[in-house]
Amino acid sequence: xxxxxxxxxxxxxxxxxxxxxxxxxxxxxxxxxxxxxxxxxxxxxxxxxxxxxxxxxxxxxxxxxxxxxxxxxxxxxxxxxxxxxxxxxxxxxxxxxxxxxxxxxxxxxxxxxxxxxxxxxxxxxxxxxxxxxxxxxxxxxxxxxxxxxxxxxxxxxxxxxxxxxxxxxxxxxxxxxxxxxxxxxxxxxxxxxxxxxxxxxxxxxxxxxxxxxxxxxxxxxxxxxxxxxxxxxxxxxxxxxxxxxxxxxxxxxxxxxxxxxxxxxxxxxxxxxxxxxxxxxxxxxxxxxxxxxxxxxxxxxxxxxxxxxxxxxxxxxxxxxxxxxxxxxxxxxxxxxxxxxxxxxxxxxxxxxxxxxxxxxxxxxxxxxxxxxxxxxxxxxxxxxxxxxxxxxxxxxxxxxxxxxxxxxxxxxxxxxxxxxxxxxxxxxxxxxxxxxxxxxxxxxxxxxxxxxxxxxxxxxxxxxxxxxxxxxxxxxxxxxxxxxxxxxxxxxxxxxxxxxxxxxxxxxxxxxxxxxxxxxxxxxxxxxxxxxxxxxxxxxxxxxxxxxxxxxxxxxxxxxxxxxxxxxxxxxxxxxxxxxxxxxxxxxxxxxxxxxxxxxxxxxxxxxxxxxxxxxxxxxxxxxxxxxxxxxxxxxxxxxxxxxxxxxxxxxxxxxxxxxxxxxxxxxxxxxxxxxxxxxxxxxxxxxxxxxxxxxxxxxxxxxxxxxxxxxxxxxxxxxxxxxxxxxxxxxxxxxxxxxxxxxxxxxxxxxxxxxxxxxxxxxxxxxxxxxxxxxxxxxxxxxxxxxxxxxxxxxxxxxxxxxxxxxxxxxxxxxxxxxxxxxxxxxxxxxxxxxx
Numbered sequence: 001x002x003x004x005x006x007x008x009x010x011x012x013x014x015x016x017x018x019x020x021x022x023x024x025x026x027x028x029x030x031x032x033x034x035x036x037x038x039x040x041x042x043x044x045x046x047x048x049x050x051x052x053x054x055x056x057x058x059x060x061x062x063x064x065x066x067x068x069x070x071x072x073x074x075x076x077x078x079x080x081x082x083x084x085x086x087x088x089x090x091x092x093x094x095x096x097x098x099x100x101x102x103x104x105x106x107x108x109x110x111x112x113x114x115x116x117x118x119x120x121x122x123x124x125x126x127x128x129x130x131x132x133x134x135x136x137x138x139x140x141x142x143x144x145x146x147x148x149x150x151x152x153x154x155x156x157x158x159x160x161x162x163x164x165x166x167x168x169x170x171x172x173x174x175x176x177x178x179x180x181x182x183x184x185x186x187x188x189x190x191x192x193x194x195x196x197x198x199x200x201x202x203x204x205x206x207x208x209x210x211x212x213x214x215x216x217x218x219x220x221x222x223x224x225x226x227x228x229x230x231x232x233x234x235x236x237x238x239x240x241x242x243x244x245x246x247x248x249x250x251x252x253x254x255x256x257x258x259x260x261x262x263x264x265x266x267x268x269x270x271x272x273x274x275x276x277x278x279x280x281x282x283x284x285x286x287x288x289x290x291x292x293x294x295x296x297x298x299x300x301x302x303x304x305x306x307x308x309x310x311x312x313x314x315x316x317x318x319x320x321x322x323x324x325x326x327x328x329x330x331x332x333x334x335x336x337x338x339x340x341x342x343x344x345x346x347x348x349x350x351x352x353x354x355x356x357x358x359x360x361x362x363x364x365x366x367x368x369x370x371x372x373x374x375x376x377x378x379x380x381x382x383x384x385x386x387x388x389x390x391x392x393x394x395x396x397x398x399x400x401x402x403x404x405x406x407x408x409x410x411x412x413x414x415x416x417x418x419x420x421x422x423x424x425x426x427x428x429x430x431x432x433x434x435x436x437x438x439x440x441x442x443x444x445x446x447x448x449x450x451x452x453x454x455x456x457x458x459x460x461x462x463x464x465x466x467x468x469x470x471x472x473x474x475x476x477x478x479x480x481x482x483x484x485x486x487x488x489x490x491x492x493x494x495x496x497x498x499x500x501x502x503x504x505x506x507x508x509x510x511x512x513x514x515x516x517x518x519x520x521x522x523x524x525x526x527x528x529x530x531x532x533x534x535x536x537x538x539x540x541x542x543x544x545x546x547x548x549x550x551x552x553x554x555x556x557x558x559x560x561x562x563x564x565x566x567x568x569x570x571x572x573x574x575x576x577x578x579x580x581x582x583x584x585x586x587x588x589x590x591x592x593x594x595x596x597x598x599x600x601x602x603x604x605x606x607x608x609x610x611x612x613x614x615x616x617x618x619x620x621x622x623x624x625x626x627x628x629x630x631x632x633x634x635x636x637x638x639x640x641x642x643x644x645x646x647x648x649x650x651x652x653x654x655x656x657x658x659x660x661x662x663x664x665x666x667x668x669x670x671x672x673x674x675x676x677x678x679x680x681x682x683x684x685x686x687x688x689x690x691x692x693x694x695x696x697x698x699x700x701x702x703x704x705x706x707x708x709x710x711x712x713x714x715x716x717x718x719x720x721x722x723x724x725x726x727x728x729x730x731x732x733x734x735x736x737x738x739x740x741x742x743x744x745x746x747x748x749x750x751x752x753x754x755x756x757x758x759x760x761x762x763x764x765x766x767x768x769x770x771x772x773x774x775x776x777x778x779x780x781x782x783x784x785x786x787x788x789x790x791x792x793x794x795x796x797x798x799x800x801x802x803x804x805x806x807x808x809x810x811x812x813x814x815x816x817x818x819x820x821x822x823x824x825x826x827x828x829x830x831x832x833x834x835x836x837x838x
Contacts, residue, residue, distance in 0.1 A: 031353035042357065045318050048729075049361025049407060051722060052314030054368025057392070057400040059307040059715075061373055063300050064399075065390040071285050072208065072387045074150035075242060078113075079284040080249060082239035082256060084277040089634060092290050093280050096121060096236030098271070099228045101279075104263040105239060111252035113244050114148035117141065117222065117237040120213045123661055124693055126491045127194045134180060135491065135693040137213075138170065138194060138220040140228065140237075145219065146171070148242050149211070156188025156203030159221050168199035169221040174207040176217035194220070196495045210386040212288055233267050240284065253281040269610070288385035293708040294636035295792050296385075302788060303712065306462070306719045309455045311407060313726045316448045319411035320730050322354065323445055354412025355405070362404030366392070369400070382711045383704070445734045446770055452727040453774025453815075454781065456720070457807055461782040463720035464803035465793055466713040469637060472795035474706055476639060479628040480530070480563040482702060485665060486672035487529060489694035490683065492660045501579055504650040506686060507556050507662060513682040514666055515558075517675065524559030524665040527552075529698045530628050531588075531644035539595060540605035540618060550591065551630075551644040552608065554652045560586075560625060562665045570602050570623030577648040584648065585619035590627050591643030606645065619647070631705045637794040664692070672696070712792065724810070727774075728818040735767055735822035746829050756827040763826050767819035768812070775808045782807075 035042040070076040082105070083093025096119060106115045124135040146158035154174065163169040170192070177183055184190075191198050199220065222228050228235040243252060256279040264275055289297050373390055384390070497503050507525040514523045531551035557573040568589060577584050585606055592601050601621045609616040625646065629639035668675060673696065680692050739746070746759060782804060 028352055028356060030349060031356045034353065035356070041321060042360075045321060045357050046360045046364055048314045048317050048726070049358065049404075050364035050368050051726075052311035053362055053365025053400060053403055053407065054372065055719065055722070056304075056307040056311045056403055057365060057369035057396060058372040058376075059300070059304045060399050061369065061390055061392060061396045062376075063304050064393070064395050066289060066300060066384060066388045067297060068395070069387075069389065071288070072389075076285065078243040078245070079149070080241050080243060080252070080281050081284050081287050082241065082279050082281050084274070085280040086277055090280055091282075092634065093282060093287065094634075095277060097239055097279070098233050098267070098274060099235045099237055100232035100266070101260055101263060101274075102237055102239050103232065104259050105256050105279075108259050109252070109255055111244060111247045111255050112241040114144050115239060115241040116143075116145040116148045117228075117239055118145055118211075118219075119235075119237040120216075121236050124217075124489075124491060125195055126493060126689070126691065127192055133689055133691045135691070136176070136194065136217045137215055138218045139213070139216045140222050140226070141219045142222050142237075145240070146205075148240065151205070151209055153188075153203030154206040154209075155185070156201070158203055158205075159219075163200075163202065163221050164223050166200055166221075167223065167225065168194060168197050169223075170194070170199045170201050171219045172201060172204045173216055173218060174205055174209065177204045178207075180217070195493050208389075212291055212386050214383065214386060233271055241281075249281040249283070253279060256281065285385070285387075288387070292383045292385040292388075294634070295712075296382075296708060298788070299708065299712045299792065302462075302792075303715055303719075306459055306716055309459060310719050310722055310726075311403060312410075313452050313455050313723050315407045315410040316452050317726050317730045317733075318357070318407075320445045320448050320733055322411055351408075351412050355408045358404045358408030358412070361407070362400060365404070366397075366400055369396075382707050445737065449727070449731050449734050449770045450774040450777065452723075452730045453771050453811060454778035456723040456727040457775050457778025457804075457811060458782045458785060459716065459720040459723045460807035460810060461779070461803045462785065462789065463713070463717040464806055465786065465789060465796060466709070466716055468803065469792065469794040469796060470706065470709045470713045473637065473639075473709065476629065476795075478630075478639070478702075479626050479641075480565050481667070482699060484668050484670075484672060485562075485698065486668055486675055486679070487666075487694075487696060487698040488664045488679070488692040489697060490662045490664060490690055491693060492662065493689065494660060496687075496689075497660060501650075503660065503662060504579065507649055509686055510664070510683060511556060511558060513685070514679060517678055517682070519669045519675070520666055521669060522558050522562040522667045524556055524562035526555035526559045526649060526663045526665070527661075529563075529663050529665065529701075530630050531642065531646070532630075535608055535645075536610065537645070538607045538609065538611040540607070540611070549643065550608075551642045552647065553644065554647050554649045556649045559649075559665060560646065562667045565628060566626040568624045568626060569600075570621070572623060572625075573646075573648045578650050581651075583617045583619045583651055584622045586623045586625050586646040587621055588625055588627050588641075588644040588646075590641045591645065592624050594643055608645070619645075636705075636708060637792055665698075709792070709794075724814060727811075728814055731767060731770065731815060732818045732822065734770075735763060735819055736825075738766070739763065739822050739826045743826075743829055746826055750829065759829075760823050760827040763823035764816065764819050767815050767823070771811055771815040775811055779804050779808065 071079065073079060081093070082097065084095040084097055084101075085093050088094075099117070102115070102117045109115060118139060118141040120139055122138075122140065124137045126133045127136045141159075143159045143161060143164060146152070152158065153171065155177075156171075158171055159169065172181075172187070177187060181187065187201055188203055189201070191200050193199070228237065241252070243249070260279055267274060286297075293299070370392060373392065377390060492503060492506075497506070511523045511525060514520055531553040533551055535550045535552050537550050555573070557575070557577070560567075560572060570586075573584070573586070587601060587606075595601075596604070601624060604621045605618040606621060607613070607616050607618050627641040628644065629641055632638075632640050664679075666672070666675065666679065676692070676695060683690050683692065750756070750759065
């Protein structure tokens with residue numbers, strides 16, 4: 001009361017600006033005094049706002065760091081990437097470019113200041129450091145990569161034209177230099193052995209520098225003597241360019257297409273697929289975002305929308321509290337108005353309190369956002385594109401401040417306006433809250449609950465869709481075992497494993513030694529864990545049989561047994577299938593169904609090339625095995641079952657690869673990782689220079705395919721749970737207010753004969769009416785919002801029907817639980833006591 005009297009008894013300072021400052025200072029002091037008298041209300045309000053603002057700020061920092069912040073390179077707006085594409089993949093690109101195409105573009109194009117090449121179509125290679133082998137992912141790059149990006153080395157320098165005369169030149173990543181080499185300051189000018197080739201180290205990139213792929217350990221210079229230049233149509237690269245000022249991507253694309261059309265006639269006949277493709281020029285930042293996650297952009301915007309709904313829910317919840325509190329101060333406001341306080345001053349003082357609460361909630365929300373981002377950086381739950389820096393920078397702080405002000409206006413303006421509309425004479429004549437015209441305010445709080453239930457319905461249904469899709473995708477049978485399976489890669493030095501039998505002999509010896517280990521049930525070795533690639537095949541006796549969409553895998557006789565890929569017809573590989581025996585092949589069911597519909601493929605001949613290619617043998621089909629599901633770069637939520645061929649490892653050893661390697665698969669009875677030291681020991685007895693790398697790669701690859709869906713599902717489920725709690729708290733508060741304000745009416749009705757059951761049903765009915773209205777509104781909005789989520793779903797048959805039903809049931813059940821206590825309190829009112837109080 002004393003604070004309200006100050007509104008009219010103190011004279012403000014003269015002058016417009018000074019008057020406003022004086023009002024503000026006085027209103028803040030009064031607000032602080034009032035909040036100290038209501039610590040429970042203040043704490044609940046600040047915590048509720050902190051939840052909404054913290055979630056919103058944390059998600060916005062992700063959106064800002066990934067989608068809004070430019071790449072950390074000079075002239076980032078002019079950086080582009082060039083891929084080959086077909087009609088289905090113009091937005092993302094589909095394939096690498098042949099080196100010959102890149103060379104023609106670099107020589108003849110006039111649209112670019114610089115054009116560089118880089119490829120991650122490679123694997124780790126063994127290097128020697130202090131006599132010990134280490135794995136290094138060295139990414140081949142052209143001489144102008146770093147100059148195109150406008151980035152200098154932290155130590156030493158980057159590539160120059162003079163380095164083209166050296167057989168091998170390396171620029172190291174900061175992470176590799178620091179973690180694997182021990183951060184020697186004099187590293188520039190030293191050399192290390194990559195494979196069997198000495199490589200000169202000329203520099204180390206800065207800590208903050210990143211490019212795709214993020215796992216890069218070093219960049220190795222593509223020289224005139226490299227495989228790229230020697231086999232320009234067989235080696236593939238991505239082209240990265242800096243457009244000249246004023247040149248559009250469309251104009252550059254047209255120029256590159258014209259140059260490519262002039263170059264393709266030089267290509268050998270077996271590059272038929274390239275003749276069907278065209279170059280596409282894409283914004284580098286957008287393409288990096290797509291490479292990090294097919295739905296990363298859409299998912300982040302969706303999560304920002306969900307966090308905005310949480311902030312709206314929190315504001316409505318606080319608005320209900322503030323409106324309820326205004327009932328208690330209605331008489332005090334009426335007295336202030338009666339002694340001369342203007343309506344504007346009363347609204348201003350109420351808004352000062354709301355803004356003060358909003359400021360405290362914003363500060364607490366920023367602290368919550370900082371903790372969430374600290375967890376995100378430590379846990380690293382999803383892959384982010386290169387250059388993404390997730391921090392609370394000035395843009396995030398400005399966004400948070402605007403969110404706090406908007407929330408303060410949202411929850412404070414209507415209660416302040418509503419409280420000042422009360423009739424002064426009615427307020428002063430009655431000490432009862434019912435006389436203050438609370439009916440309209442009560443309807444407003446009920447509508448706030450309806451909106452909160454509707455927003456909760458949207459989030460619950462969306463979270464249900466994402467969770468069901470994640471569960472279905474994670475539980476899909478991939479066609480091979482993933483449990484109790486040890487997997488690793490072994491990279492083979494080309495100089496010692498270049499012969500046709502070298503890798504096969506190593507595989508046979510390793511299988512024999514590992515099979516004798518305790519707990520090992522079977523061992524398999526292959527070129528990879530599952531069939532990969534897009535290969536051309538021809539079928540004997542069929543002129544139109546050539547295709548280029550077949551995956552292949554070289555595998556030992558025990559490989560398919562270890563992976564539990566079932567044999568459907570014929571036989572598996574065995575000891576008969578050696579390098580000097582009849583070339584044979586297994587095909588999967590998808591290939592048999594596509595190319596031999598209604599026919600038995602056993603005994604048929606297939607060539608992994610054009611039929612007229614005399615350098616490749618005809619392979620006899622000896623069996624049909626089950627399909628294996630794999631992921632595809634173009635689709636995040638889903639698997640494919642590509643037509644696939646399996647060849648005996650003894651007849652097609654992986655020495656033909658630029659970075660030959662073996663994929664090791666060991667089925668065990670216990671924990672797979674418990675055998676790491678024993679397996680490495682057995683491998684070292686065969687070749688002390690070989691080391692296991694990529695341990696648990698298969699499981700991690702499968703987990704990585706689910707990382708983005710899991711992240712979205714967990715966050716949206718958390719938001720949905722938070723929304724449900726806020727909605728139930730709001731419902732409980734509104735019902736409690738109704739029971740408190742109508743206690744006299746309820747007591748009189750009970751005195752006139754109304755039973756407790758009737759009162760109980762009335763309160764529960766009012767709660768159900770608000771919930772049903774919210775469910776109906778939220779369900780209609782959710783159905784419209786499901787369109788945004790189409791690319792994020794897997795295995796959903798009737799989209800949203802079950803999720804909407806479950807969300808509605810959950811809301812109704814939780815509503816009944818939240819409404820039960822106020823309902824029982826209303827039914828327990830003593831009419832005699834109410835009448836005595838009157």
